[in-house]
Amino acid sequence: MDKRSVAAVALLAVLGAGLATAPAFAADPVTGVSVTAALPAWKKAAVRRYADTDARPDVVAAAWNAWRGGDAAIEAFLAPGGGLAKAKARHEQRLATDDKIVKRVLATTTPKSSPAVNAAAVRADRGTFSDKEYFVATGWDVAAAQDADTTTRHEIEVAKQAQADRDYVASLAANDPGDWVRAAAAVACRGDAELADFFAYGWSTAARGDTEAHRVRVSDRDAVWQHQVTTLVRLAEQAETALANADAALVDKAREDALRAWRDVSGLATSAQQGWDAERTRAATQAASWRAVVEFARTATTAQNWQGVSDQAGATGGAWRGEQEWAEAQARQWTALLDSARAAETRVATSR
Known part of the structure; x- marks a missing residue:
């Protein structure tokens, strides 16, 4: 196997194995491995996440079909107006x-x-x-x-609720990092019946709502980025090829076009990386908040089912730790792509 083949297989193996390690996206002039070669496995992982974690049944079904259908089906799923958009509309x-x-x-x-x-x-x-x-x-x-x-x-008949429970739920209404939990806690502060409902099912429902809303939001946004980066990288590689083949009189213009194209890739990668860094922080905050709930439940002495609360909080915190890890992996992917795009800018600026 020649050097080009070894490099290509290694790159795709990193991507296909998961997102724990950031891939080397660079279009190396020696190996000839292009940024485009890294994208299909990356997108496939994103579509698999839709299939595994999305709360919308129509989206889950469409994602599974795309994931099983191969690269072309995945591209069609993520494209504007494609399978994802249609499933969301349904x-x-x-x-x-x-x-x-x-x-x-x-x-x-x-x-x-x-x-x-x-x-x-x-x-x-x-x-x-x-x-x-x-x-x-x-x-x-x-x-x-x-x-x-x-x-x-x-x-x-709803029992009179303890003041300690009222105070705790009021603190959730004011300070919990989740929109759903804050809203549910605010309703629970209205009276004994609402507070009882909050502990019976409202808290766990709201916790699920925050997790589902987060997953929908970040996955949908990344799908847009995935489609955009495919287009921008393709244009940048075409511009760089045009530079390599340009007549002497057209080299400066071709270089300017190629630089602009790779800067567009860098700009998108920067935005996406920063976006995923923010999501990592948000997920970490949620995980820490649910750890605090577990600790509070261990020492609470009111009549609520605090063991059930602790179990639910532990599971929800685990889900948010998973979201934190996913965001970290995605940020690494975009950082690697950003590094490659900047290397391409340097290569274009100094070529010929």
Whole structure:
């Protein structure tokens, strides 16, 4: 195997093995390995993340199809107007329909007339994608059956909640790093029933909402970057090839074009790297916050199910540590690409 082949295989092996090690993206003039060669495996990993972690069923299904379909299917999935965009549109349409149904149920039921249905609708209204979908598909019928069984209907008496719990939840409403948790905690501060619901299901639902919202946001944004960088790198490599083949009278113009093209790559890589660094910090803050919840739950003495809280907090903190590691790996990828783009700028500036 010649030097070019060895280098190419090594580069793609680094990418294919995962994201723990940043790849050498450089288009080395000796080995001939181009930046473009590194992109397919990188994109494949991003699409696999959609398949493994996204909260939107339509997106998950489309991502699995793309991942199994190879490089061309992955490109089509990530392209503007492609499989990802279409799956997101289907999801938004489904979510809008579910939202309308939930809102209608809330408007036509009360805790006295249909306690189980109303409570289930409230939970769905405050919940995530999957909570709304469950209510529309199954939860409504289950709750309606409970309401229809008049032998089991009774007014639910909510115990007086401890002041220590009120104070703790108020601190979450003010200081928790998650938008969903802060909002749920603010609702819980309204009264005993809301506080009881928060500890029963609202906190865990909001925790899931923050994690899902984060994953959707960063994955969708990176999909845009992935498509943009493919286009920019292709243009830069074409410009550099044009420089290598340019007539003497056109060399200066060709060099200017190639430099500009590689600077565009550098600019995008810088923005993406900084973006992922910010996401790493955000995920680390979330992980630390959930560690603090675990510690608080260990010493809490009120009547809440603090063991359950501790278990949920430990799992959620673990999920955020995973998000932190993913962000770190992505930042390394973009840093490697930035280094390669800058090396290309230097190479272009000093060539011929």
